[in-house]
């Protein structure tokens with residue numbers, strides 16, 4: 001029997017090989033970093049809900065969460081409320097586009113509507129980095145194309161992972177210093193609130 005014929009019954013050897021391959025796919029996890037932002041509603045509850053929803057995703061484990069930063073809104077309409085921003089580090093067996101789909105679904109679950117560019121939102125979930133992959137696909141650009149120039153992203157990212165690098169741009173701590181640090185950019189660490197890392 002020719003084993004390349006897909007209609008032929010698999011041999012024991014074929015089956016073992018397929019099971020091995022499925023197992024290695026299931027067990028191979030990759031590191032991803034996501035940014036969370038909220039400037040409408042109960043911002044802390046929303047960020048915690050997003051962390052918990054990510055953890056509840058099959059194939060996702062949240063391994064670190066940053067401190068919470070209160071940040072002046074950058075871009076978009078004037079006079080927006082300030083944001084709560086945070087970063088979560090994940091291990092995931094989901095491929096990048098599936099992780100993006102899940103991020104979008106979590107945004108939807110928290111009532112995100114897209115009306116105004118950079119307008120106020122209950123929840124924004126962006127993928128900052130996925131195992132150092134680079135991509136300029138507009139549907140999923142990696143690393144996030146504006147991460148390296150946003151103190152509201154870099155400050156929590158540095159807190160969650162002090163050795164983090166933005167692929168193609170360098171260490172997060174140097175990038176943040178280059179922007180004048182947290183203070184110069186309307187980014188304030190909130191010592192009085194924190195996110196819980198799911199168990």
Ligand SMILES: Nc1ncnc2c1ncn2[C@@H]1O[C@H](COP(=O)(O)OP(=O)(O)OP(=O)(O)O)[C@@H](O)[C@H]1O
Nearest residue numbers: 118124125126127128138139140141142143144146
């Ligand atoms: N790394 C990424 N993370 C999340 N979305 C991305 C990424 N790269 C590209 N996108 C695409 O960007 C589109 C717009 O996303 P969204 O409306 O959340 O933008 P935004 O958060 O308002 O602005 P910004 O992208 O500047 O943070 C999404 O539909 C998504 O397909």
Ligand SMILES: Nc1nc2c(c(=O)[nH]1)N=C(CO)CN2
Nearest residue numbers: 037071072073074083118152
């Ligand atoms: N402070 C702050 N400003 C923003 C943010 C954000 O998360 N925090 N997100 C934006 C679009 O993603 C645009 N502006």
